[in-house]
Amino acid sequence: MKKGTRVLLATVAALAGWTAPALAQETGATWNKQPTILFGEWSRIDVHASLQSDYLARNEADPDAESLPVEDRLSLARKRVGIDGMLFNRIGFQVEGEVGDSQPWRDVYADVKVNRALHIQAGRFKVPFSLEQLTSRTDLDFVARASAVSDLSPSRDIGVMLHGRVADRMVKYEAGVFEVNAANRLWTAGAERTLAGRVTIAPLEDGKSRGSDALELSAALLRSDLPEGRSGLNGHLVMGDTFFHKMFVSGSRTRLGTSVAWNGHRASARAEWIRTMETRLGQAIDGGDLSDLVSSGGYVTGIWHLAARGHHRYGHAPLRALDLAARFDRLSFGSASRAGDAFLNPRADRVAPIGKDAWTLGVNWLPNRWVKVQANTVREQIVDPLALLPIGTTPFWSTVLRFQVAM
Amino acid sequence: MTSFPSFMARFAFALAVMLACASAPAAAQTQADLFDDTTLHTVEIVIHSRDWSDLHENYRTNDHYPCDVIWNGVRMRNVAVRSRGNGSRYQNKPGLELSFDHYASQQRFLGLRALVLDNLVTDPSMIRESTAMSLLRRLGVPAPREAPARVFVNGVYAGVYMMVEPVDTVFAQKAFEQPGLLFEYRWNYPFFATFPGESLDPYAVLFESRNLGVHSAAELYGPMRELFRTINDAPDGAFDQVDRYLDLAALIRTLGASTFMAEWDGVFGYAGMNNFYLYRIGEQAHLIPWDRDQSFHALDYPLLTGVADNVFGRRMLEDPALRAAYVQAVAEAMAVAQGDAWLEREFTRQYTLIHDAAMADTLKISTNEEFEQAFVDLVAFARKRGAFILNDLNSLR
Numbered sequence: 001m002k003k004g005t006r007v008l009l010a011t012v013a014a015l016a017g018w019t020a021p022a023l024a025q026e027t028g029a030t031w032n033k034q035p036t037i038l039f040g041e042w043s044r045i046d047v048h049a050s051l052q053s054d055y056l057a058r059n060e061a062d063p064d065a066e067s068l069p070v071e072d073r074l075s076l077a078r079k080r081v082g083i084d085g086m087l088f089n090r091i092g093f094q095v096e097g098e099v100g101d102s103q104p105w106r107d108v109y110a111d112v113k114v115n116r117a118l119h120i121q122a123g124r125f126k127v128p129f130s131l132e133q134l135t136s137r138t139d140l141d142f143v144a145r146a147s148a149v150s151d152l153s154p155s156r157d158i159g160v161m162l163h164g165r166v167a168d169r170m171v172k173y174e175a176g177v178f179e180v181n182a183a184n185r186l187w188t189a190g191a192e193r194t195l196a197g198r199v200t201i202a203p204l205e206d207g208k209s210r211g212s213d214a215l216e217l218s219a220a221l222l223r224s225d226l227p228e229g230r231s232g233l234n235g236h237l238v239m240g241d242t243f244f245h246k247m248f249v250s251g252s253r254t255r256l257g258t259s260v261a262w263n264g265h266r267a268s269a270r271a272e273w274i275r276t277m278e279t280r281l282g283q284a285i286d287g288g289d290l291s292d293l294v295s296s297g298g299y300v301t302g303i304w305h306l307a308a309r310g311h312h313r314y315g316h317a318p319l320r321a322l323d324l325a326a327r328f329d330r331l332s333f334g335s336a337s338r339a340g341d342a343f344l345n346p347r348a349d350r351v352a353p354i355g356k357d358a359w360t361l362g363v364n365w366l367p368n369r370w371v372k373v374q375a376n377t378v379r380e381q382i383v384d385p386l387a388l389l390p391i392g393t394t395p396f397w398s399t400v401l402r403f404q405v406a407m
Numbered sequence: 408m409t410s411f412p413s414f415m416a417r418f419a420f421a422l423a424v425m426l427a428c429a430s431a432p433a434a435a436q437t438q439a440d441l442f443d444d445t446t447l448h449t450v451e452i453v454i455h456s457r458d459w460s461d462l463h464e465n466y467r468t469n470d471h472y473p474c475d476v477i478w479n480g481v482r483m484r485n486v487a488v489r490s491r492g493n494g495s496r497y498q499n500k501p502g503l504e505l506s507f508d509h510y511a512s513q514q515r516f517l518g519l520r521a522l523v524l525d526n527l528v529t530d531p532s533m534i535r536e537s538t539a540m541s542l543l544r545r546l547g548v549p550a551p552r553e554a555p556a557r558v559f560v561n562g563v564y565a566g567v568y569m570m571v572e573p574v575d576t577v578f579a580q581k582a583f584e585q586p587g588l589l590f591e592y593r594w595n596y597p598f599f600a601t602f603p604g605e606s607l608d609p610y611a612v613l614f615e616s617r618n619l620g621v622h623s624a625a626e627l628y629g630p631m632r633e634l635f636r637t638i639n640d641a642p643d644g645a646f647d648q649v650d651r652y653l654d655l656a657a658l659i660r661t662l663g664a665s666t667f668m669a670e671w672d673g674v675f676g677y678a679g680m681n682n683f684y685l686y687r688i689g690e691q692a693h694l695i696p697w698d699r700d701q702s703f704h705a706l707d708y709p710l711l712t713g714v715a716d717n718v719f720g721r722r723m724l725e726d727p728a729l730r731a732a733y734v735q736a737v738a739e740a741m742a743v744a745q746g747d748a749w750l751e752r753e754f755t756r757q758y759t760l761i762h763d764a765a766m767a768d769t770l771k772i773s774t775n776e777e778f779e780q781a782f783v784d785l786v787a788f789a790r791k792r793g794a795f796i797l798n799d800l801n802s803l804r
Contacts (some may be wrong), residue, residue, distance in 0.1 A: 063623040162570040228457075247472075285455045285474060343485040345454060345473035352511075390512040390619055 016070075032407040033369050045085035048096065050138050050406035058377075059239055061397035077402070078137065080106065089113075090145035106156065117164040121176075127154040128161065128174035128198040129220045131259035131272050132299075138406040141268075141303055142362050143376045144238050148297025148328035151235050152255070152274045154178075155223065157194065158186060169211030172200040180225055184360035192225035215262050222255040230346055232278055233295050235331055235356060238378050239398055243389065244333045244354050247293055247346045253277030266308045273298035277336070283347055290349045291337030297355075314366075321366035331356050332383065344388050355383035374402040410484050438517045442552035443571060444537065447760050450524070450570070450786030451477040451559045452488065452503075459560060466490040466501045471509055476555075483507065483516045493594065495529045495700070500566050500770035502526040505572070512619070515577075523556060530700045533611035533765055534757040535570055539668055539699035541753060545743055548661050549582035550696050555761045566768040567761055574695050575617060579686040582695070587688040589626065590614035591697075597679035600718040602639040607632060608748055614685065630690050646682075646726045653685075654693045659729065661696055661738020666798060667744065669708035669788070672701040674718050675797075677713060706788045710737070710799035734803050741793050750754075751789035758766035758782045 030036045035047045056073045059065035082096025092111035097104035109123025124133055130153035132145050144150070161176030178194040179186035186193065189373040198220035206212035228250035235244035259272040274297055280290035307315030314320050332355030335348070342352035362376040381395040441448075454462075458472035467495035471487040492502040503524040507516040516522065527533040533720075536553065543550035551572035558565045572578060579589050586804035593615050603609035610628040641648040649655060665673045672681050673696070683696040714720035723729045744750040766775050773781070 061621075063621040067623070067625070113590060252624075283455070285453055285458075287455065340485065343510055345485050345487065347458075347473040348485070349509075386511075388511040 002067040007318050021182070024237060026259070038392040042086070042089035044086045045083050047081075047083050048407065050078060050079045050404065051080075052076070052138075052402055052404045054143065055401040055403075056239075058397060058399040060398065061239055061380075061391075063236055063242055078404075082107070084401065088226045088368050092119075097316050108195075115164075116169075118164045119163050121161045121163060124156055124158045125161075126164070126177055127136075127159070127194060127222065128176065129153050129196060129222055129255060129257055130274065131216075131218060131261060131270065138404060139305060139366060141301065141325045142324065142360055143374050143400050143402050144360075145271070145377075146297075146299035146301075146327065147236065147238070147356060147358060148274050148299060148329055150295040151278050151331060152233055152256070152295055152297060153257075154194065154196075154224075154255075158182075159194070159196075160186075165211060168209050170202055170209075172202065172211075173259065174198045176342070181227065192227060194222060194224040196220070196222045213261075213263055216260070218257075218259045218261075220255070220257040222253075222257075224255075226251050226253045226278060229283070230295055233276060233333075235295075235333060235354070237356070237380055238358065238360075243356060243382055245344075245346065247278075247348075248283040248290075249278045249280050249293060250283055253278045253282045265311055266305050267315055268301075268303040268305070270301045275399070284349065287349050290347065291335045293333070293335055293341065293351060295331075295333045296331065297331035299327055301325065301327040320366075320368055321364065323362075325360075325362040325364060327358075327360045327362075329358050329360070331384075342386060352386050352388050353383070354389065357381050357383060370405055370407050372402075372404040372406070374400075376402075408685075417792070420688055429757060436479055436517060438519065438552075438572075440479065441517055441522075441570065442554045443518075444541070444552070444554040444757070445760070446554065447764060448478065448556035448570065449559070450556045450568070451562075452505075452565075453477070454488065455562060456561065457757055462488070462490055462501060463498055466496055466498045469589065471506065473510065473669065474505075476505055481516075484508050485514060485706050486516075491523065492526070495526060497526055497528045497772060500526045500528060500768075502528070503568070515789055517571070518577065520577050521573040522576050522774055524556070525553075525569040525571050525700075525702075527567065527569055528772040530781070531777040532758070532785055533567060533569070533761060533771075533778070534754065534782075535702050535785070536571075536700040538750070538753050538785075539670070539702035540696070542668065542740070542744055542750070543661065543664055543699075545749075546660060546664050546740060548657070548664065548696065549578075549693075551578065555757070555764075557764045561757060564767070566770040567764045574684045574697055576619065578697065579684075583686060583690045583693060587620070587686050588685070589617040590627075590631070590685045590692075591617050592683050594679070595719070596683045599679050599716055600635065600638055600720075602633075602635050605632070610635075617684070630687060630692075631685075633690075634692065638722065641722075643725070646722050646729065652690055652692060654691055655729065656670070656732070658694045659723070659732045660736045660739075661694055663738075664740040665699075665702070666733075666737050667740035667792070668699070668702040669704040669706070669792070670699060670702045671704045671708065672698075675713035675717055680717065686777070703785055703792075704790045706792045707795050710796060710803070730803070733783060734800060737796065737800055743798060745793050748789070751786055754782065754785045754789055758785075 030040045037045045041124045051118035054077045055151055056076050079099040081099060081261045084094035086092050088111050094107045094109055096106045107125050107177045109121055109125045111121040113119050130149050132149040133153040157178035159176050159178030161174055163174040165172050175197045180192035180194055182192045200213045200216050200218040202216050204212040226249050230246050230248050232249040234242055234246045236242055257278045261270045276295045278293040280293060283290045304324045305313045307319040311317050335351035337350040340350050342350045344352045358378055358380045360376055360378045362374060365373045377399040379395055379397050382391060383392050384393055434643045452474050454472060454474035462472055468487050474486050474488045476483045476486045476764055489504050490501040491504040495502050505522045508520045540550045540553055551574060554570045556568050558568045569666050576589050580586055594615060607624045607628040610631045612633055616627050618713050623633040637649050637652055662674060672678050673678050674683060682698040684697055685692040685693055765778055
């Protein structure tokens, strides 16, 4: 077992065991969706674990995929354990990590509740930006996130964030500062930082007040210091191959994002759009400035809940949930400059337009609250109007089956 | 701080490049001009200073960096440059490959997808490989063209390099006039043409696919497996079955020339097979020589060194017809090299052409004295190799 995994498992176990007697008034344990340890009325710890296994049924991007034996088509996409909980009804926390990963830590943070309008969260957690990125991977409607989200959104970083709900829960805000570079910590002088802000408006009532998740509209803005280097954003196919490589950047990265989510009993719909601008100061081959690198993309998703009954989206076992899902997503790269010849080299002033369109069709089946089976087939097509990429623009298909157990 | 003489040198060079740009229209240039080996060319590379520094720092990697290249008044943009070579990787004077299609798959420079700038650090004379390739071409072997160049990077003299026509699908299709699949032999361990086995994996390690587009492992390496199976398992007296998978006549012509040139790092190399490409049309592969900087190793280098260690070489000598063809190939190479003292004149011509630039090349790995002595040794080789070889050759007939 790797050292990181040992530390992770020991930490999870120690936290669960150590906090119990110190807090116990009416200690007890329950098992609903996951094991929960209760410490009186105000404190609890939930133990989480999830396992995802993928089966690659088809991958036209790889000519050898057809001849792969079954054992090489199977992979363990995720083996995650963790705890979260609440102490004194005031301090929320989460510690979660990936078993077997050389960098096992995922969410590790504490969240102090001052009141409903003000929480202070600190540690390592997802930067508040994209709706889909903020959605747990076990709760996604597709096997993979949309390319615009996975390639343009930030993931987890170390930082401090204020968040809360105001205006009768109608408005949710998140604002934080995060470190860009682990070698230059957030609290050190001259550290490179990401400033993040996200606002969500939930105008509909859920019976008691506004803030229902039936309709949510969000907007987010991020600005990051961008150290000099070949660290621009890149683009990937769903199976991981890179179709747009990183460019040399320097200065700052600005991200804009908007999203809308509608959740009905029999259907749901979501859409998101992201645009990033990266400056490239002093990055021309002669040392001059290059025009901003511009990347943008988004998706539209529709989900039909076949198993819905009455006013509830869930049905009866073994069809607790059966969803049909469809998504169109687009990701494109280019530059602010429209002058001169367009190239794809990492110091090109005018970056040739390159993108990808993808259609994903899927079925999600939840026989019970712990198990989820997903089948996705994806049609991807490179958008390369100047015919610069060797892979061409012929559409290709891939199909993945996922089996997930999560508690 | 830049010294005044250094500044003046850069200014003069920049002025020369500008004048050249103004006077030489790009449309007038051809590949023949680029590989005109009667001229000492000038190549200017414009690259971000940090990239040039990184390329030196990471000279053992194949990382690509964007640059512009100026040659004979033609400025080529959107070019990728990387450090290259195996034993010739050298931090002070890195070998370079200019890729014209790395950032745009259809981009070409005078019809070329790439251009090699050989740093010449494994050869004190700097002219062994270009002369060897020239002799191979005179013998009708498809071999890369080469021409010497002074290379400047951001206006600073970076030394004498040899511009080498890369062996890629553009080269191979032109040489063989048919589409096919190209493989570069990769030296990973001493390999003497034994049968690597039924799995295709070892073939992919030994023969790197240099083909565009996607190809399955079976398409690429299935026939390669049959080639080595036949080399090892063809019945005695029927070794010419190999010809189905490998053009034996052309291969033996190349091997004979290499033997005359005392090439000790080729197909019959001292550490196993090395330095060649295979271009396969249908089932039959054709050998293309590469990296001949160890040619003319020693004038008394024995004729059959390394041949019997190699399964192909041993079985070739056991076959009377192939053995005779091999002897004939050596004799033919010797005749072409010595006719009208061609080899000595060629050494002298190339030495004279690069002499001043080589003496001014402070980044080369050898001293000026070693450069001069290497030329003296080559002249001796040209004059005496034939006499030495005749003895061995007669015993083989």
